[in-house]
Amino acid sequence: MSPWTAQHVAAIRDDEAALPRIALADVARVSATIDIWDAWPVQDADGRPSALAGDATLWMALASPRFPDPDERHGHARIHLFRKDAGGWTHLGPAMPDGFSPGSREWSGSAVLGEDRRTLTLYFTATGLRGEPAPTFAQRIYRAEASLRAADANGPVFEDWRGLTELFVEDPRWYMASDAGSGSVGTIKAFRDPAFFQDPATGQRYLTFAGSDACSPSAFNGLVGLAVAQDDANRSWAIQPPIVTAAGLNNELERPHLIYQGGAYYLFWSTQRHVFDPAGPTGPTGLYGMVADRVEGPWAPLNGSGLVLANPAEAPAQGYSWLVLPDLTVISFIDNWGPPAADEPRRFGATFAPEVQLVLDGATARRKA
Incomplete structure (x- = not known):
């Protein structure tokens, strides 16, 4: 397990990112x-967005009804489906039918369309328990399948949801229980955000996920977990030791994901300034990453510090949840992007942010000008 340390973060120059x-x-x-x-x-299995007719792509995102206080959305999160084409984005409604998910909320994951161009496998986080009277924070990683129905007047949809399966549970040798923290912002522990990756060099399939380090006495104990597929159908998975830990530094390494470029493996995650140990040093809210010669590591921080992209100092919370695609396009969403109106607790964008492009060169990563 490779450490992301205070010494790395102390080297940050966020003005460059x-x-x-x-x-x-x-x-x-x-x-x-x-x-x-x-x-x-x-x-597709190689990580690229699956192309439909007319170069359209399908996307999933967490969504909720609008609330006066945007923080209320987390207690109502469901995975919704969207179509992206030359005309922009179209909302297609919830991805899974009502009552299918075992949680009270649906949190992040990843989705892979099979070689038949019809069978979808969704890996996702079920948080809480369906029907619970108040939200709890136990997180479980699930897999489900569905079939893609050809587009009609309502757009493409997934139907015949089936095969709902919990893939693996926390191994207490490495992973803290996800309900061990409080429910307050910045203290929630993690066992969530499964991201699928197929190694182009070996064909092995992995899931990375956000976890919490069971071996650390610190309250700031985020890590990146790993699981490995045990069968060709990706129905059976075995949890592995974590690959990166931020014990003593940071509580949440969110939505970790892998890509392969130029013979190297790149691991990216998002985190926020307020989940660093306030004793310092702290980094900005941004996209962070490491590079390695193999998925299991050892991993070295990109740019010497781990920081790849950061919100600007004058808008330190304007965006979040960055995802790097295989062509090095980076997507995210607009968060607190500007001064709120008089009737708003904050100015929450609640939509897709402008895309940016990365340039990777060994252990260096930067935004393309």
Whole structure:
């Protein structure tokens, strides 16, 4: 397990990683009735968004009804389906039918379309328990399948949901129970965000996920977990030791995911300034990453510090939940992007952020100018 340490974070120069400031012209809502945040494509096994007719792609994102306080969305999160084409984004509704998921909320994951171009496998986080009177924070990693129905007047949809299976549970040798923390922002422990990766060099399939280090006495004990497929159908998975730990530094390494470029493996995750140990040093809210010669590591921080992209100092929470695609396009969502109106607790964008492009060169990563 490779450490991400205070010494690495102390080397950050976030002015070099700062993203452009989001402006009003960038805030194009997908829907007037829902807020969206964490997003991922319906992908091929190699990680690329699956192309449909007309070069359209399908995406999933967490969504909820709009609330006066945007933080309320987390207690109502469901995975919704979207179509992206030359005309922009179209909201297609919830991905899974009512009552199918075993949780009270659906949190992030990844989705893979099979070689038959019809069978979908969704890996996702079920949080809490269906029907619970108050939200709890136990997180479980599930797999389910569905069939893609050809587009009609309502757009493409997935139907015949089936095979709902919990893939693996926390191994207490490495992973803390996900309900061990409190429910307050920044203290929730993790066992969530499964991201599928097929190694092009070996064909082996992996899931990375966000976890919490059971071996650390620190309250700031985020890590990146790993599981390995045990069969060709990707129905059986075995949990592995974590690959990166931020014990003593940071509580949440969210939505970790892998890509393969130029013979090297790159691991990326998102985190926020307020989940670093306040004793310091702390980094900005941004996209972080490491590089290795193999999935199991050892991993070395990109740019010497781990920081790849950061919100600008004048808008430190303008975006979040960055996802790097195999062509090095980076997607995210617009968070607190500007001064709130008089009747708003904060100015929450609740839509897709402008895309940016990365350049990778060994252990160096930067935004393409």
